[in-house]
Amino acid sequence: MRTPRLAALLVVAATVVASCSNGGGSDEVAEEGNPLGDPGDCIVVDLAVSSEKAALMTQLAQEFNSSEASDLDGGRCAFARPQTKASGAAADLLAEGWDEQVEGPRPVVWSPAASTWGAVVNQRLEDDGQAPIVGDAEPFMQTPLVIAMPEPMADALGYPEEPIGWTDILQLSRDPEGWAAYGHPEWGPFRLGKTNPNFSTSGLSALIAQAYSSTGKTEGLSREDLANPEVAAEAEAIESSVVHYGDTTLTFLNNWYRTDQRGTSLTYVSAAAVEEKSVVDYNQGNPDGNLEAGERPEPPEIPLVAIYPEEGTIYSDNPYIVLDAEWVSDEEREAAEAFEDHIKDPANQQEVLEFGFRPGNPDVAVDAPIDETNNVDPTQPSTLLEVPDPDVMVQLLDNWSEQRKSARVTIALDVSGSMGDPVEGGGTKLELAKQAAIEALEEFKDDDEVGLRIFTTGLGPDEQAAYVDVVPPGRIGDTREELRAEIDAQFPRAGTxxxxxxQDSFTDAIEAYDPARINAVVVLTDGRNEDGSTEDDEEQLEQLLSDLGRSTTGELATPVRVFPIAYGADADLEVLNQIAEATNSTAYDASDPESITKVFTAVVSNF
Known part of the structure; x- marks a missing residue:
């Protein structure tokens, strides 16, 4: 059974220093690199920042480190050094223990996407008999949670003349006619995109907003409210329309953009809970918020509209938290306060605006790009929701682990000969993959249906089969131990x-499609297609991609997504990306075999 911890046990984001050239999506990982230089004898302020602002913080840090603003009393100097850490991951590490050998230096300053994470850290420390380390902190920039919807769909609902909120999402979720009820049967059923709240700030904020909507409150959400059967029923109804979950909103934004280029965005996702900044980025032609050198943004054919739920919403307030922890010295605190003064300076708050955030300094007006040209409204939101007490948020997630949409997943595990290759840290690739897969089984809830398929050449009684179902898909509450044992029993064999x-896993999933579940295939492979066949690989791949694409073009009303994991340096990541894109999913890169546990768990966050 899934046992969520609000601070996201699933440490997906690697500890890296931000070096991207523009703002990123919610809690995504920045590129490796160190653009900040050598701190010399300066007092180093290590910052753990959520990655949607990693590039901005790196830019501000570079400016600070080279300016007089970094000068301290007594001839000393400060040096700001941000590193990217997903909000939930950092919350877990701060509450459970920060291993500097693995995660990088413990932060002096923590800036998660929202202050809700700080309340949870303190709650967990208190539960463990420890003192809190997160005090009051002011935001230095903000962005509200919105419901992003393709413009024609928002128009069909009458927005903005007709206010829209989570109540409308609930009604759409329950209507068997789907968009036909609004005169657009060609759009199919209403499909919702949501991130996993154990990973994502937007996912957690959406969960809070939904609960408030069901109770009719804007403050004081309680555990008693969550225990109300009507509230639980409405939560399950909304979750029933989810296409799939995920660790970040970038999955939905990138897929929206790609399907827009194909002319099929209106049949992908009808709405997704994201931050306002993401709508700005998307409509400017920068869906992942990260423009590579020389890349030119191209606005989509169908833009998104930022809907500010009429029941109210929550700000991702990006607090600047100087931790009250035993590892933070007085001089580090002084240096951290100097950097805080720098980023809150009105001139630097203009940079915040340039990155699509609302300034935290009230003296700096909200201006472009937060305007109607990007389908966002600087006068909204009109109603704000109170952040619930930490114990209520924990209960929300405990409930969500059972209320979320159930899944039907086939795990296809590569057991080819190269999986026996040793890895630098010890053991073989297959041994690490088996450990990761076994651990990931705990993230499924008992009602999920999970099967295990192994693949390599020369399988079966006649040694002619390419794969064998060692555990057919079934309720994992009944088969979890069998799955563990079968995964553990695997060993390297032949080709790939x-x-x-x-192809066959996708076809089987289509034939067994369950509309009440998230239907998916996870393919973990460390190589390229090597099946000993004389058939032309290019023709075989072209046919495969064509067949996979039927699930996303509307030809098939049974959307099955394939989530490939590129395992090890020899995996064909380019082809695996094509496979993922053909089914509107995401390929995951585990080119470093030691990252497989984090990556495998991130994949399972989609279900």
């Missing part, structure tokens, strides 16, 4: 029939 197993 990647295309055949992907």
């Amino acid at each position: 029939p990647l295309y055949e197993v992907t």
Whole structure:
């Protein structure tokens, strides 16, 4: 059974220093690199920042480090050094213990996407008999949670003349006619995109907003409210329309943008809970918020509209928290306060605006790009929701682990010969993959249906099969121990029939499609298609991608997504990305075999 911890046990984001050239999506990982230089003898202020603002913080830190603003009394100097850490991951580490050998230096300053995470850290420390380390902190920039919806769909609902909120989402979720009820049967059923609240700030904020909507409150959400059967029923109804979950909103934004280029965005996702900044980025032609050198943004054919739920919403307030922890010295605190003064300076708050955030300094007006040209409204939101007490948020997540949409997933595990290759830290690739897969089984809830398929050449009684179902899909509450044992029993064998197993696994999932579940295939492979066949690989791949694409073009009313994991340096990441894109999913990069546990768990966050 899934046992969520609000601070996201699933430490997906690697500890890296931000070096991207523009703002990123919610809690995504920044590129590796160190653009900040050598701190010399300066007092180093290590910051753990959520990655949607990693590039901004890096830019501000560079400016600070090279300016007089970094000068301290007594001839000393400060040096700000941000590193990217997903909000939930950092919350877990601060509450459970920060291993500097693995995660990088413990932060002097923590800036998660929202202050809700700080309340949870203190709650967990208190539960463990420890003193709190997160005090009051002011935001230095903000962005509200919105419901992003393609413009024609928002128009069909009458927005903005007709206010829209979570009540409308609930009604759409329950209407068997779907968009036909609004004169657009070609759009199909209403499909919702939501991130996993154990990972994502937007996912957690959406969960809070939904609960308030069901109770009719704007403050004082309680555990008693959550225990109300009507509130629980409405939560399950909304979750029933979810396409799939995920660790970040970038999955939905990138897929929206890609399907927009194909002319099929209106049949992908009808709405997704994201931050306002993401709508600005998307409509400017920068869906992941990160423009590479030389990349030119191209606005989408169908823009998104930021809907500010009429029941109210929550700000991702990006607090600047100087931790009250035993590892933070007085001089580090002084240096951290100097950097805080720098980023809150009105001139630097203009940079906040340039990155699509609302300034935290009230003396700096909200201006472009937060305006109607990007389908956002600087006068909204009109109603704000009170952040619930930490114990209520924990209960929300405990409930969500059972209320979320159930899944039907086939895990296709590569057991080819190269999976026996040793890895630098010890053991083989297959041994690490088996450990990761076994641990990930705990993230499924008992009602999920999970099967295990192994693939390599020469399987079966006649040694002619490309794959074998060692555990057919079934309720994991009944088969979890069997799955563990079968995964643990696997050993490396021969070739890699990647295309055949992907094709047949997809076809089998289509035939067994369950509309009440998230239907998916996870393919973990460390190589390229090597099946010993004389058939042309290019033709085989072209046919595979064509067949996979039927699930997303409307030809099939049974959307099955394939989530490939590129495992090790020899995996064909380019092809695996094509496979993922053909089914509107995401390929995951575990080119470093030691990252497989984090990556595998991130994949399972989609279900």
